[in-house]
Amino acid sequence: MPELPEVETIRNNLRMGVEHWPSILGREIERVELLWPRTLAEPDYEFFARKARGQRIEEIGRRGKFMLFQLTEDVLVIHLRMSGDLLVEPVDAPVALHHRLILYLSGGIRLAFNDTRKFGRAWFTQDTAPLLGSLGPEPFSEELTPEGFHERLLRSKRQLKPLLLDQTFLAGLGNIYTDEALNLAGLHPLRRADRLTLEQSGRLLESIRTVLRQGIQTHGASIDWVYRGGDFQNHFRVYQRTGQPCLQCGTPIERITLGQRGTHFCPHCQPIDS
């Protein structure tokens, strides 16, 4: 589910509040509840439950696909992986089937980490470096220039699709937005990174920023996010459009498997050579 735009959408909702949801900023953690032990990667539950109690949520940040809850003393880091979601609820609401971790907050509300497939993880720590230190640049960083991006691409012999999914190369892209960005840039997913011209690299960076910006503006690629108003799935150019005509040229969209991930592209608009 969540790539950079979805994580950013959730972050905004939790910070600013949204209809039915008050902001959780400034609230105190009164109690925590862990319903699936593996969801808490570290530390052990006893320590976490004791130390988190009484801390306030000072700020909510994001790095790549990681959500960062800056607390009074520690940081709660959450990665939603495939099916994770964060919900604000009244304390007396029934606990949904797939809730894995719940923070009970001051003011009669709670923050629930809901995660059907149980891949999501939470870390409670004072040092985020081991988790975030190896991440690549943020796509919207002003320090990431077309020239700098081109140089990074030239250092790799990898195919574009797996490279863009590698969070140490660039932080935040997932399967949907990678396919969309490559299509928009007119680049084949199997193209070798070190064969791109400066102009192609610049177009790729621009395309990445465009599709991510569209994703954020439409509140994420929902599918099962209807309640949140996510709308990006109505704007897919290639993702999950196998066999359907390319919006640009009418050629049927092709699907291949690459590193266990479905990969969608237009064979005409994204030629393997040039």
Add this chain to the structure above:
DNA sequence: ACGAGCGCCTGTCGGC
């Protein structure tokens, strides 16, 4: 340094 394959999990969908 790279790609391929698997494990972690639950749910949905299409074919037979």
Add this chain to the structure above:
DNA sequence: TGCCGACAGGCGCTCG
């Protein structure tokens, strides 16, 4: 209706 495989937004690991 029921069963079975394919597939799903991610990522860490091993192996060649």
